[in-house]
Amino acid sequence: xxxEPVSGSLSRAFFALLRRDLLLAFRRRTELLFPVIFxxxxxxxxxxxxxPGPQLLARIAPGVIWIAALLxxxxxxxxxxxxxxxxxxxxxFVISGHxxxxxxxxxxxxxxxxxxxxxxxxxxxxxxxxxxxxESLGVMMLTLVLGTPILSLIGSIGVGLxxxxxxxxxxxxxxxxxLYVPILIIATAAVMASSDALPYTQFLGLLLAGLITxxxxxxxxxxxxxxISLS
Amino acid sequence: MNTxxxxxxxxxPVVMFIHKMGSPPWFYKFTGKFIPxxxxxxxxxxxxxxxxxxxxxxxxxxxxxxxxxxYLHVPAAWMSMLIYSMMAVMGFIAxxxxxxxxxxxxxxxxxxxxxxxxxxxxxxxxxxxPTWGTYWVWDARLTSELVLLFLYLGVIGLYNSIDxxxxxxxxACLLALVGAVNLPIIHYSVKWWNTLHQGSSISxxxxxxxxxxxxxxxxxxxxxxxxxxxxxxxTRTRVSLLEQDIRKSWVREVLKEKS
Numbered sequence: 001x002x003x004e005p006v007s008g009s010l011s012r013a014f015f016a017l018l019r020r021d022l023l024l025a026f027r028r029r030t031e032l033l034f035p036v037i038f039x040x041x042x043x044x045x046x047x048x049x050x051x052p053g054p055q056l057l058a059r060i061a062p063g064v065i066w067i068a069a070l071l072x073x074x075x076x077x078x079x080x081x082x083x084x085x086x087x088x089x090x091x092x093f094v095i096s097g098h099x100x101x102x103x104x105x106x107x108x109x110x111x112x113x114x115x116x117x118x119x120x121x122x123x124x125x126x127x128x129x130x131x132x133x134x135e136s137l138g139v140m141m142l143t144l145v146l147g148t149p150i151l152s153l154i155g156s157i158g159v160g161l162x163x164x165x166x167x168x169x170x171x172x173x174x175x176x177x178x179l180y181v182p183i184l185i186i187a188t189a190a191v192m193a194s195s196d197a198l199p200y201t202q203f204l205g206l207l208l209a210g211l212i213t214x215x216x217x218x219x220x221x222x223x224x225x226x227x228i229s230l231s
Numbered sequence: 232m233n234t235x236x237x238x239x240x241x242x243x244p245v246v247m248f249i250h251k252m253g254s255p256p257w258f259y260k261f262t263g264k265f266i267p268x269x270x271x272x273x274x275x276x277x278x279x280x281x282x283x284x285x286x287x288x289x290x291x292x293x294x295x296x297x298x299x300x301x302y303l304h305v306p307a308a309w310m311s312m313l314i315y316s317m318m319a320v321m322g323f324i325a326x327x328x329x330x331x332x333x334x335x336x337x338x339x340x341x342x343x344x345x346x347x348x349x350x351x352x353x354x355x356x357x358x359x360x361p362t363w364g365t366y367w368v369w370d371a372r373l374t375s376e377l378v379l380l381f382l383y384l385g386v387i388g389l390y391n392s393i394d395x396x397x398x399x400x401x402x403a404c405l406l407a408l409v410g411a412v413n414l415p416i417i418h419y420s421v422k423w424w425n426t427l428h429q430g431s432s433i434s435x436x437x438x439x440x441x442x443x444x445x446x447x448x449x450x451x452x453x454x455x456x457x458x459x460x461x462x463x464x465x466t467r468t469r470v471s472l473l474e475q476d477i478r479k480s481w482v483r484e485v486l487k488e489k490s
């Protein structure tokens with residue numbers, strides 16, 4: 001009973017959906033800030049808990065910033081499909097005739113622009129707090145640019161699977177954190193290598209490979225997950 | 232010439248068998264005959280393997296008696312990985328062909344695999360205490376085994392959170408598949424993370440070749456755990472089938488026969 005796409009090409013549907021999601025996000029600006037504030041609070045807790053020793057902080061800075069980024073992403077992920085799922089928009093997307101993969105991809109891109117990009121933009125401040133050497137800041141930002149989209153992409157599969165649950169958010173972290181392990185390892189290795197003045201481009205290459213792979217595969221898995229949740 | 236044959240295509244017996252196995256009552260009856268034998272073979276092999284391993288095999292020249300934990304630890308580690316791959320393969324079959332029995336089989340595998348992973352981790356840390364001097368080391372294999380446990384817990388958690396059993400099974404099967412795609416990446420990144428952060432860490436096997444008197448019990452235990460998996464898996468699947476089909480006539484017949 002699938003209707004033919006009403007009008008326009010795939011790219012038009014993609015950008016229309018992207019614009020709608022961004023517009024919706026910016027209408028609720030306070031909610032938009034929650035993950036960002038969360039990120040700031042979590043990072044600021046580390047010096048309080050560990051002590052303000054600049055060398056120790058610099059040593060753990062990549063790990064702390066990245067783990068805070070993982071936590072902030074998972075917090076924001078729940079909103080990726082939630083409102084559309086609850087008010088029935090998701091069903092309309094399915095019967096619109098446009099591939100669900102494309103719809104998932106548009107929503108993932110919107111999610112990254114809203115939740116991932118602020119992490120990248122805030123990272124200089126976080127690096128300053130954690131006393132990260134300034135030479136490593138560029139690498140830190142690069143790993144975040146390459147890595148946070150992967151977090152949104154892989155996370156979308158978990159959201160798709162847990163969306164029909166009332167308290168899906170708690171389960172979501174259990175589902176996605178194990179899958180985030182390689183990204184955490186590679187990204188922090190890159191930053192640590194650069195602060196030790198070692199070559200780090202191979203790590204960025206691995207992250208790029210991960211980004212391309214997850215960009216190719218994750219939207220399909222997310223669409224399959226959404227279909228199961230909608231059934 | 233062969234007109235009679237082309238008019239009446241007979242199904243391949245293997246295909247027929249697979250079709251029959253997809254039917255819950257048939258599956259229930261058929262596997263019921265095997266389960267006691269699987270338990271029996273498991274029991275005999277375990278007693279034999281543990282006797283050879285714990286009593287007969289000589290103590291290791293380097294690790295002393297503590298190496299005997301290997302006879303529990305190594306087969307459990309093998310099973311933890313084998314069961315995850317079995318679960319992913321069955322999950323794929325379940326998602327593509329939507330066979331209900333396979334969905335249940337995949338989901339019944341998850342708790343068994345998680346149990347083997349916990350046994351592996353526990354036995355490994357008990358072995359680590361006398362050998363490495365500590366219960367836990369962020370060794371590459373320990374770490375990836377821990378992540379494997381988290382993956383199992385995710386599948387079990389998702390399956391138990393969704394009320395409708397078939398939807399739950401399909402969602403969890405998809406998660407198992409995603410995990411299976413990630414598992415090699417996780418494994419190698421952890422392995423490589425370990426060498427990067429710690430320098431050369433302690434090798435688990437030490438590279439020394441293993442004597443036949445020590446190897447045989449290990450192989451026997453490895454086969455015994457396979458039979459344990461088969462018996463446990465089929466028992467769990469049969470119980471799930473009875474639970475899910477409680478209102479169907481074949482279950483009523485089965486229950487009548489039992490009482």
